[in-house]
Amino acid sequence: MSTAHKVTVVGAGYVGMTCAQRLCQLELCREVVLIDVKAGRAQGIALDLAQAAAIEGYGTRVIGTGDPARTAGSDLVIMTAGRPRAPGMSRSDLLEVNGRVVRSVAEYVRQGSPDAFVIVVTNPLDSMVQLMRQALGFPGKRVVGMAGVLDSARFSMFLAEAAKVGIADVDAMVLGAHGDSMVPVLDFCTVGGIPAKHLLPRSTLEALAGRTRNGGAEIVKLLETGSAFYAPACSWACPPCWGRAVSNASSSCRSIPKRASPCRRPPGRWPRTSTSCASWACTDPDRRRAPIAVFFSLPDEHPHRDRLLRPDRSPG
């Protein structure tokens, strides 16, 4: 069934087309199928990307389609279809409309790509991950969200700016849901290996955490139409959990570095003990292993311990 080198990107909007471009430019797979319900949209983007190959020199084949049958046998499905937020909207305002989109996509993914790994981008992210998993009936470890990577990237950028250092020197993470209840973990951020709390006042760190929680809305407000797409389209590629799907691909594809990233999982599958938080996952593509969990220990006195350990009921 599996051709071991096929990636489907559902939705050829801003996030989807940028995902497809990254897949091609990084040569992360042999074939990208871009699918959209809007007539001609995916086909047009695919043609454009195929022509760019003549300049960029990538060998990845891009197919644009509106036909779900063309997605069959995908190793990885990146779900970006659905409406983005407008200024003033919360992610949960999209629950109903995007819920319908997720259900319709799950139907053909379940039938045509039963072994696929699925990464959900569509908002409200946490609810859509859960819905996708239920609709697919796949094991929880094969259906993840990418927003922990995105939120951590936003937090890292704000931290680097405040500390006046290059972003490569910053190590920061955000756990929990992709919404107001997300938790930038201030005590564990480092700048050049030094805890950020020793370099910046607590009030500054709290302000950066607040800006991170509001990071998506800040961009929505500036853009006026649509939402962020460059960083979101990078974030799906980072969850190392999908390394398994891609590491099965041809040796001509680039190898995926081993990374540990915050990674949204459907609730219920992870031990939520008094000291661990199940937001981190990593895999070792070299050894072609399934994703493994890296449990992150939280001290009893951690100020956000209860929020991080409680099952998330927020819609995104």
Ligand SMILES: NC(=O)c1ccc[n+]([C@@H]2O[C@H](COP(=O)([O-])OP(=O)(O)OC[C@H]3O[C@@H](n4cnc5c(N)ncnc54)[C@H](O)[C@@H]3O)[C@@H](O)[C@H]2O)c1
């Ligand atoms: N989780 C995150 O961190 C994050 C970040 C950015 C965007 N998003 C979300 O990603 C989604 C896409 O954002 P965007 O900026 O690309 O929006 P967009 O409007 O540019 O693109 C969405 C595309 O989905 C297509 N579509 C709708 N229903 C479809 C279906 N059933 N099958 C295939 N395609 C379908 C539309 O025709 C459109 O081309 C939104 O829900 C947005 O909120 C999430």
